[in-house]
Amino acid sequence: MTQSPAVPTPAPQGPVRLGERAARTLTAELARHHGSKTALLVGAQADTAVLDAAISALLPGDVLTVVPAGPGDAAQLRTYIAAHGPWVADRIQIVDELAEAQPSEIVLVAVPLTGTVDETRTALTELGAQLAKGGVLTVAVPAMPGRTEGAGAELDRQAALFGVGTDLVLLNQPPLRIHRLRFTPAEVATAGRLAPVYRPSSVPITRTMHIDSNGVAAAGIALGLAALAKITRPKSRLWLLPALAAAPVAAFFRDPERDLPDDETAVVAAADGRVLSVERLTDERFGDGEFLRVAVFLSVLDVHVNRSPVAGKVVDYFVADGGFAAAMKPAAEHNVAAYTVLDTERGTVVVAQRTGLIARRIVQRAPVGALLAKGERIGLIRFGSRTDVYLPAEAADPLVGPGDKVIGGASVIARWR
Structure with a gap:
């Protein structure tokens, strides 16, 4: 041989x-x-x-x-x-x-x-x-x-x-x-037979709780600044500020495991937070017809890892320029946003990651051509922000309303007809 x-x-x-x-x-x-x-x-x-x-x-x-x-x-x-x-x-x-x-x-x-x-x-x-x-x-x-x-x-x-x-x-x-x-x-239907992919960017802390690698890096920087302050100014307590900040900074990037609903018709929340609006609209960037849009506001206390609401194939990704208004305000409609467009067996589905007043950094980890399972991690937004899900209006019925609290990957926000 x-x-x-x-x-x-x-x-x-x-x-x-x-x-x-x-x-x-x-x-x-x-x-x-x-x-x-x-x-x-x-x-x-x-x-x-x-x-x-x-x-x-x-x-x-x-x-x-x-x-x-x-x-x-x-x-x-x-x-x-x-x-x-x-x-x-x-x-x-x-x-x-x-x-x-x-x-x-x-x-x-x-x-x-x-x-x-x-x-x-x-x-x-x-x-x-x-x-x-x-x-x-x-x-x-x-x-x-x-x-x-x-x-x-x-x-x-x-x-x-x-x-x-x-x-x-x-x-x-x-x-x-x-x-x-x-x-x-790949065939779009293949996505429906997939489980969320394992990613080492999510560092396990316990069996059910992970920290995104961004959090590990941020906490490491904070501890490095604390060590530097301690060395350069040994008699000062200034080092306590970055040292004490390391834990809450890491906690912001927490990435808990989620149990997905066992329902093929369920559309899950793309992020943790509170529903801002549920409305029908048109957006020529994503094709003809009406979309059902569910907008969710993420406070600094919410988990900021974003997930795919449905199984599908990534067919487009683009970033729209804009401002940095507070994410819970109507003006956030025109903030900088990253759009991940999915082709699904039910039609086009879009996840929009919008920046906020504090959030200025969007991380997207789902390249064009990737197949995503329902509930799969697609990225995150650093600090307060907003995540919108666009669904074909004629194919889905909303199950949440303004003010409802949702959990990414676990809460059902709509159901396919």
């Missing part, structure tokens, strides 16, 4: 290992698909975090094809997989070379890419040929300078053209950037 050209070779500084967190991120696309699916794992070795994460993601009806990392790995893989019992062994097949595998809906590369630009481009071409229509290729690359010969730059270029998600995994040695690429369009 010869090693497939698409299997990456070790980095010059030695092999790059994927820890548990990186492995979970790499296999997130496999884990989120409900129902039967086909997947291909390239460059696998026995008793590794990536293989274990892929095995854990298997469901009845799934087929996982494994390409060993090297000539000596096939026998070890067969022994390791057989030890998991017939339920796992019946769903995994091992092939000697990539060319022997059938096209799959999900292709995962177990070894980070570390080659030159040309080598990386060749590997991506070979791996992309193994994708079924609308399938996703997930690959990792070291995020530290000097750990690749050009793979990082080429993957950044490919992600700009075909990326449907990128995650930075800092808790790995070395840190990794993991890209999800889709080279052919």
